[in-house]
Amino acid sequence: MESYFVRKLIFDEKSRSLLIQTLVIGLFALFIYLIAQQTAYNLEKRGISSGFDFLNISAGYDISIRLIPFTSEDTHLRAYFVGLLNTLMIAVCGCFLATIMGFLVGVIRLSSNWLFRNIAYVYVEFTRNVPVLLQIILYYSILLHLPKIKQAIEIFDGFFLTNRGFFTPSPIFKEGFSIVLCSFIVAIIVSIFIKRILKKKQEQTGKQYPIFYINSALIILTPILFYYIMGRPLEFDTPVLKGFNFKGGMVIRPEFLGMLFGLSIYTAAFISETVRSGIIAVSKGQREASQALGLKNNLVMRLIVIPQALRVIIPPLTSQYLNLTKNSSLGIAIGYADLVHGFGGISLNQTGRAIEIMLMVMLTYLTISLTISLFMNIYNKSVQFKGNA
Amino acid sequence: MTAFSNQSLMRNKYYSWIIKNLFSSWVNSLMTVVAIIFIYEVGTFFLNWAIFGADFRTNFRGELITDRTLCSKNISPGEFGACWAIIYARWDQFMYGFYPIEQVWRVNFVYVLLPLAIIGILFDKLPFRKYFIYFTFIYPFLAYFMLYGGPGLSVVGTNKWGGLLVTLFLGVTGIGLAFPLSIVLALGRRSKMPIVKSLCVVFIEFIRGVPLITLLFTANVMLPLFLPDGVNPDNLLRALVAVTLFQSAYMAEAIRGGLQAIPRGQIEAAQSLGLNYWQTTRKIILPQALKIAIPPIVNTCIGLFKDTSLVLIIGLFDLLGIGRAALADMTWTKLYYEVYVFISLVFFIFCFGMSRYSLYLEKKLKTDNS
Numbered sequence: 001m002e003s004y005f006v007r008k009l010i011f012d013e014k015s016r017s018l019l020i021q022t023l024v025i026g027l028f029a030l031f032i033y034l035i036a037q038q039t040a041y042n043l044e045k046r047g048i049s050s051g052f053d054f055l056n057i058s059a060g061y062d063i064s065i066r067l068i069p070f071t072s073e074d075t076h077l078r079a080y081f082v083g084l085l086n087t088l089m090i091a092v093c094g095c096f097l098a099t100i101m102g103f104l105v106g107v108i109r110l111s112s113n114w115l116f117r118n119i120a121y122v123y124v125e126f127t128r129n130v131p132v133l134l135q136i137i138l139y140y141s142i143l144l145h146l147p148k149i150k151q152a153i154e155i156f157d158g159f160f161l162t163n164r165g166f167f168t169p170s171p172i173f174k175e176g177f178s179i180v181l182c183s184f185i186v187a188i189i190v191s192i193f194i195k196r197i198l199k200k201k202q203e204q205t206g207k208q209y210p211i212f213y214i215n216s217a218l219i220i221l222t223p224i225l226f227y228y229i230m231g232r233p234l235e236f237d238t239p240v241l242k243g244f245n246f247k248g249g250m251v252i253r254p255e256f257l258g259m260l261f262g263l264s265i266y267t268a269a270f271i272s273e274t275v276r277s278g279i280i281a282v283s284k285g286q287r288e289a290s291q292a293l294g295l296k297n298n299l300v301m302r303l304i305v306i307p308q309a310l311r312v313i314i315p316p317l318t319s320q321y322l323n324l325t326k327n328s329s330l331g332i333a334i335g336y337a338d339l340v341h342g343f344g345g346i347s348l349n350q351t352g353r354a355i356e357i358m359l360m361v362m363l364t365y366l367t368i369s370l371t372i373s374l375f376m377n378i379y380n381k382s383v384q385f386k387g388n389a
Numbered sequence: 390m391t392a393f394s395n396q397s398l399m400r401n402k403y404y405s406w407i408i409k410n411l412f413s414s415w416v417n418s419l420m421t422v423v424a425i426i427f428i429y430e431v432g433t434f435f436l437n438w439a440i441f442g443a444d445f446r447t448n449f450r451g452e453l454i455t456d457r458t459l460c461s462k463n464i465s466p467g468e469f470g471a472c473w474a475i476i477y478a479r480w481d482q483f484m485y486g487f488y489p490i491e492q493v494w495r496v497n498f499v500y501v502l503l504p505l506a507i508i509g510i511l512f513d514k515l516p517f518r519k520y521f522i523y524f525t526f527i528y529p530f531l532a533y534f535m536l537y538g539g540p541g542l543s544v545v546g547t548n549k550w551g552g553l554l555v556t557l558f559l560g561v562t563g564i565g566l567a568f569p570l571s572i573v574l575a576l577g578r579r580s581k582m583p584i585v586k587s588l589c590v591v592f593i594e595f596i597r598g599v600p601l602i603t604l605l606f607t608a609n610v611m612l613p614l615f616l617p618d619g620v621n622p623d624n625l626l627r628a629l630v631a632v633t634l635f636q637s638a639y640m641a642e643a644i645r646g647g648l649q650a651i652p653r654g655q656i657e658a659a660q661s662l663g664l665n666y667w668q669t670t671r672k673i674i675l676p677q678a679l680k681i682a683i684p685p686i687v688n689t690c691i692g693l694f695k696d697t698s699l700v701l702i703i704g705l706f707d708l709l710g711i712g713r714a715a716l717a718d719m720t721w722t723k724l725y726y727e728v729y730v731f732i733s734l735v736f737f738i739f740c741f742g743m744s745r746y747s748l749y750l751e752k753k754l755k756t757d758n759s
Contacts, residue, residue, distance in 0.1 A: 020585070024584060024588065028588065035615045038616065039611075043614065112413055113411065114410035114411055125744075128740075129691070129740035132695070133698045133699055134729060134732060141729070330602065330699070333702055340603065354610040358610070362599045366598040370598065
């Protein structure tokens, strides 16, 4: 009887898998238990207290780059949110810029001009084979070597390039600007309706309407009209050199610009490769068929090639966005106050709550990553083949 | 007559190539002109900076450059060329870190043998490949003994290691250790056992969802907390743990892609021959899956090699860390571009080499299978 039981454990697939899994989970639990016990012992021995109560203590350090107000008296929890917002800001700006650059370079890589093609190729190979951290540091040191504030380079009226950042005029919204904004939003909604109605008419009658021009005119002209009706409720505060610094306007710090350039130039190289392979993946027959139908070149691109290429491009594009977001944690190397630099670095050093803080930081990144994949998966589904294909 | 000469010109393959690729339409011709101007401007600027107008060991007066004030650009305002003297002066640090100079031959020995250890894995038609593979397995122990020391060799602590040595150590060891781990993870993720599968999925997705820098921080700060008193891994080892775990998750995904590409019939055929799970996996599935997965694996290796530069943030001196240390030194400060361009070039050579190898493999796989 006993030997039967043992034999069943070894040779019967179901009981064997049960045995293995019990062993695995047992070993895993033991591993966790040992680590937890050892950690508790080590913490006690070093006199490190644990818990999340430190989040309510005032942080005691200042963060120069912030989207919400923050002073050194604010709590660590607020420092966490300041860092999180900075991470999200650089991630969103970086993804935006990287996508534009990546699509541009990807199209240039397929250009009929041999020189353009190869300039883009050299760019791609050089940027994607050099660590992004090195690029961030390099661009940052270039930015720090711009002229001092006294000798600022003025690119346009009111835009100054200095080693302390990029000074630009800041907008001042006066009373009535919200109405201009509303008119803009209403114009967009109306234009969507116009598009639908005209499309339907086109399908019924076959007559083509200049939908694009009508809608662009509507979206651009309406806010301008309201802007003048409301008595021009928008003014700009231009930075003026006074003494040792600029007064007024706003400044984009070199840390932010360094991160932005580093991340987007690096990621754009990868995106351009996915764009290129996506466009190549659209079979030649599709292009020839649409040309045979008499479509113009730009229409072939817009109606036939791009929609099909997107199906191939979206999944790798998602992982590039994820990489960019994760790489934004490198801000610590040049002092960009993101989640890892402020909360994960300075707060950790001040409170010593390594486990809690690293856990929070990691879970935050995990949440951001999962959210991005979720939304990109939804978008991906919307561009995939519909029907039974 | 003109028609004839045109035809004969068109037959000239260089001429037709130029027409087709550079001057096919007026837009194309315009682009060519713009591109030539761009290449000329950028090219002359860079070449003047990096080579023709640059100082190598001596400045324009012929003096040996020993600190930054002797660079031509710091003597005469008209000069703008690079000052490569910093690379010469810090060469040993870039290559070996703070390794004792009289022991450096040991590092050189390891560097020289590294290609021999790798070549057997890279090319499957190599003559005497078997012996190269044997050497691959001996090499890590030999390298460890030579670098760290032991009986007959003085001990050089890892805190003395730096520069290319740390970069290569983390890259090569990280990849080497992650490889078996990633096979286990990839097989586990495809396993039918729900608990094994979910553990692997959670591990892989967790590691892939967080930035490497947080893993490095965690390893650096928390590893000593997890371990008993006597065991205290040094900084390099902690970084190695983080890098290995990180790499194994990415590599596991690459291998999983290979596993998924194996047709179901292969497994069924193996089972009908009476092979059990391990025999099927070891003899039928893995050899085929790994072969398909090598190009994506190499791509993750390129990523890891670049990511080793992150260890400077936890205070290790890899290539970039050594570069920054050189710039922090008052005698050489402000020569940013020289240092960063040099380090970029080193990384570029390694990564570009790996990506070429990956392309070569992809081409080879295509021809093998058809």
